[in-house]
Amino acid sequence: MLGTANATAEPLELALYARDAGVAEGHAVAVCWPATGAQLAAAVRVARAHGRPFVVRGSGTGLAGGATPLGDPVVIVTTRLDRILEVDARSRVAWVEPGVLNLDLSRAVRHLGLHYAPDPSSQQACTIGGNVGTNAGGPHCLAYGVTSAHVLAVEVVLPDGEVALLGGLAPDEPGYDLRGCFVGSEGTMGAATRIAVRLTPDPPEVATMLCAFASVEDAAATVSETIASGVLPAALEMMDAPITRAVEDFVGAGYPRDAQAVLLVEVDGLPAGVAEQAAQVEAIARAHGATAVRTAADEAERALLWKGRKSAFGAIARIAPDYYLHDAVVPRTRLVEVLGEIARIAAAHRLLVMNVFHAGDGNLHPLIVFDGREPGTWQRVRAAGTAILEACLDAGGVLTGEHGVGVEKRDLMPRLFGPDDLDAQARLRDAFDPDGAANPMKVLPRGSRCGELQRVPEGTWI
Amino acid sequence: MDLTPLQEAVASARTVVAVGARTQWRIGEPVAPDAAVVRAPAGVVRHEPADMTVTVGAGTPFGDLDRVLAAAGQECPLDPADPRATVGGVLAAGLSGLRRLRLGPLRDLVLEVRVVLGDGRVVKGGGPTVKNVTGYDLPRLYVGSLGTLGVLAQVTLRCRPRPTVSRWCRAPEPPPAGTRPSAVLWDGERVQVCFEGVRADVDAQCRGLPEIDGPVLPAGAHRGRISVPPGAVRPLAASLAALRGLRWCAQLGVGTVHVATDDVPALVAAREAAHAHGGWLLCEQGAPGLPAFGRPLPNAALMRRVKDAFDPDGKFAPGRLPLAGAPAAGARA
Numbered sequence: 001m002l003g004t005a006n007a008t009a010e011p012l013e014l015a016l017y018a019r020d021a022g023v024a025e026g027h028a029v030a031v032c033w034p035a036t037g038a039q040l041a042a043a044v045r046v047a048r049a050h051g052r053p054f055v056v057r058g059s060g061t062g063l064a065g066g067a068t069p070l071g072d073p074v075v076i077v078t079t080r081l082d083r084i085l086e087v088d089a090r091s092r093v094a095w096v097e098p099g100v101l102n103l104d105l106s107r108a109v110r111h112l113g114l115h116y117a118p119d120p121s122s123q124q125a126c127t128i129g130g131n132v133g134t135n136a137g138g139p140h141c142l143a144y145g146v147t148s149a150h151v152l153a154v155e156v157v158l159p160d161g162e163v164a165l166l167g168g169l170a171p172d173e174p175g176y177d178l179r180g181c182f183v184g185s186e187g188t189m190g191a192a193t194r195i196a197v198r199l200t201p202d203p204p205e206v207a208t209m210l211c212a213f214a215s216v217e218d219a220a221a222t223v224s225e226t227i228a229s230g231v232l233p234a235a236l237e238m239m240d241a242p243i244t245r246a247v248e249d250f251v252g253a254g255y256p257r258d259a260q261a262v263l264l265v266e267v268d269g270l271p272a273g274v275a276e277q278a279a280q281v282e283a284i285a286r287a288h289g290a291t292a293v294r295t296a297a298d299e300a301e302r303a304l305l306w307k308g309r310k311s312a313f314g315a316i317a318r319i320a321p322d323y324y325l326h327d328a329v330v331p332r333t334r335l336v337e338v339l340g341e342i343a344r345i346a347a348a349h350r351l352l353v354m355n356v357f358h359a360g361d362g363n364l365h366p367l368i369v370f371d372g373r374e375p376g377t378w379q380r381v382r383a384a385g386t387a388i389l390e391a392c393l394d395a396g397g398v399l400t401g402e403h404g405v406g407v408e409k410r411d412l413m414p415r416l417f418g419p420d421d422l423d424a425q426a427r428l429r430d431a432f433d434p435d436g437a438a439n440p441m442k443v444l445p446r447g448s449r450c451g452e453l454q455r456v457p458e459g460t461w462i
Numbered sequence: 463m464d465l466t467p468l469q470e471a472v473a474s475a476r477t478v479v480a481v482g483a484r485t486q487w488r489i490g491e492p493v494a495p496d497a498a499v500v501r502a503p504a505g506v507v508r509h510e511p512a513d514m515t516v517t518v519g520a521g522t523p524f525g526d527l528d529r530v531l532a533a534a535g536q537e538c539p540l541d542p543a544d545p546r547a548t549v550g551g552v553l554a555a556g557l558s559g560l561r562r563l564r565l566g567p568l569r570d571l572v573l574e575v576r577v578v579l580g581d582g583r584v585v586k587g588g589g590p591t592v593k594n595v596t597g598y599d600l601p602r603l604y605v606g607s608l609g610t611l612g613v614l615a616q617v618t619l620r621c622r623p624r625p626t627v628s629r630w631c632r633a634p635e636p637p638p639a640g641t642r643p644s645a646v647l648w649d650g651e652r653v654q655v656c657f658e659g660v661r662a663d664v665d666a667q668c669r670g671l672p673e674i675d676g677p678v679l680p681a682g683a684h685r686g687r688i689s690v691p692p693g694a695v696r697p698l699a700a701s702l703a704a705l706r707g708l709r710w711c712a713q714l715g716v717g718t719v720h721v722a723t724d725d726v727p728a729l730v731a732a733r734e735a736a737h738a739h740g741g742w743l744l745c746e747q748g749a750p751g752l753p754a755f756g757r758p759l760p761n762a763a764l765m766r767r768v769k770d771a772f773d774p775d776g777k778f779a780p781g782r783l784p785l786a787g788a789p790a791a792g793a794r795a
Binding site for chain 1: 589
């Protein structure tokens with residue numbers, strides 16, 4: 001049905017799909033590129049008929065190994081499913097195929113005064129289908145919510161090959177929120193073939209501010225007080241000194257090189273509310289010793305400020321050949337102490353860590369930069385990464401805010417969830433995928449099902 | 463919060479129904495009358511104003527929660543019609559309030575749930591932070607589950623700044639583009655609109671419009687809630703307007719249409735109109751004997767498997783959700 005041109009088992013091609021943008025590596029037995037939803041469904045059925053699991057992937061920008069093929073699966077690539085099927089400006093809904101790139105959707109509806117709100121840093125490259133898989137976030141999710149808040153319905157191929165429409169355009173579909181279960185399930189509940197997303201009207205007024213500080217503590221305290229004061233910014237991003245300088249060298253966004261930390265704050269809405277909130281943010285920043293507060297004068301300056309933030313990861317290449325990007329969330333009231341702890345951990349492991357993150361919702365992205373060619377470095381990077389996650393959990397945080405669990409954090413799940421909690425999650429997954437055929441060995445560690453460890457393996461001599 | 467009494471009550475009963483304030487008791491099919499009544503604990507466990515999160519016992523009346531949050535200049539827009547409704551009840555019923563247009567649906571407000579399962583175990587899903595994708599999304603699964611997957615015992619909710627001004631106005635037509643209403647209600651003749659925010663913005667949007675005390679929704683002995691794609695509201699309205707004795711009011715931009723009547727046949731006809739426009743009519747009040755949903759639930763087989771995964775003995779709210787192949791209540795107890 002797919003034709004030989006759209007599927008391969010050539011070892012060299014398979015190797016290209018052995019991992020995503022994370023570090024975990026796997027192995028696919030075949031890769032295919034369906035061009036229609038029916039072909040995607042057929043690919044799932046063919047894989048199952050041959051006793052193979054399947055892994056669906058978009059652009060492979062995921063950082064947690066969610067698209068790493070484990071269990072010798074068939075990899076189904078959605079990049080050819082890249083059509084925007086329908087845009088209903090009046091109802092503010094678009095139907096898209098899973099391979100549509102995140103930014104392409106916003107570009108396609110810009111002339112209507114609309115956009116697609118979730119805006120991960122990889123939005124030029126990542127697909128909406130992949131965003132649905134990880135329940136992706138982005139700077140503007142602070143006010144507008146992560147992917148799940150923007151997905152109204154998903155047509156999916158369930159792991160048994162059946163096609164089902166989960167959710168719908170009507171506001172209250174009766175029964176369980178299967179759509180909500182599917183979004184963020186990291187490909188373990190089936191494959192999306194069509195997605196209905198909510199489009200967000202562009203705000204009538206936007207103010208984008210850059211606040212510079214002489215210490216990370218002052219910046220973090222400004223974040224906490226801004227949230228506590230009742231301002232709900234559209235975005236509230238923080239960058240520490242090393243990343244600020246790297247970005248400035250890279251794109252010349254006008255960030256102050258002497259600052260120890262900068263905040264990029266955006267407030268939007270109606271004119272008076274924007275003016276009031278911008279004034280509030282500025283007052284709070286100045287009360288915490290901001291050395292400079294600058295508001296973008298026009299759209300060009302605003303775009304430049306954002307370009308700096310979104311180029312952060314590209315800028316790292318100028319400092320060291322490798323980086324390991326983490327993703328964890330802590331309560332916003334604990335930012336100051338957790339950032340201090342991260343600095344201590346990095347120092348103890350003789351590593352450079354940079355921080356560029358969604359401060360407004362406590363979503364940390366500690367970035368360890370290093371040269372992997374130096375012997376022993378990887379071990380230190382891994383040890384420091386685990387210690388950082390532990391510190392976040394100890395502060396009442398969670399393992400991931402937007403990248404997903406994948407394989408990277410799978411075995412840390414018991415740090416956050418007890419055996420009964422994991423058992424419940426495993427039961428939910430099994431309801432969708434009783435054979436464990438969809439993206440096996442992801443999200444939940446082995447032994448999540450109650451009694452799983454006690455079960456006598458098939459063929460055991462007893 | 464001590465959940466032990468609830469755990470024991472659940473574990474020792476053959477079938478169980480969690481009860482809040484019974485303000486939305488008509489939602490879903492009737493529960494088997496012999497199910498043991500249990501109640502989730504009430505009280506605010508922890509409000510973190512600087513994090514804008516609040517943890518409460520699911521039995522907490524919404525009004526109590528709202529008072530605590532208001533004292534800190536915050537709110538959690540669960541927005542039940544009756545403030546005596548409990549947090550757990552509102553979430554289990556899953557019906558969003560009138561401000562959904564701007565503030566989003568209920569399901570996006572829940573960060574963490576603690577649920578008592580049939581054998582008395584407590585299961586946690588989600589997490590306490592405002593952003594979290596760690597593991598499967600149990601909080602959203604429980605919103606709208608009508609108490610059929612376990613008893614919601616304790617929840618952590620997202621809060622937001624309480625608007626300085628919140629004002630309802632009457633208007634001749636829906637507000638123009640460029641405004642940011644929290645709700646736009648339309649009954650075919652007039653519009654009721656809610657604006658919120660700082661005073662200058664609210665004043666500018668309300669200019670020339672008469673202020674009203676609050677929204678008026680259709681009244682009647684028998685009430686229902688239609689849910690259609692938002693683009694279908696106007697064609698649906700044309701069908702509803704032709705029904706004698708039916709009063710209706712639509713949430714424009716959302717797709718929820720509140721209907722009320724004193725004659726059950728009018729509600730039945732409204733349901734047929736809803737189906738014709740790709741939607742549903744859920745019975746909310748009265749209408750004795752009228753099926754709660756009116757059509758088989760979508761994906762019932764998959765929902766059945768989810769139900770069995772969390773409630774293998776059919777212990778919770780037996781009868782509430784009509785899923786094919788239901789085991790007899792308490793079959794394996």
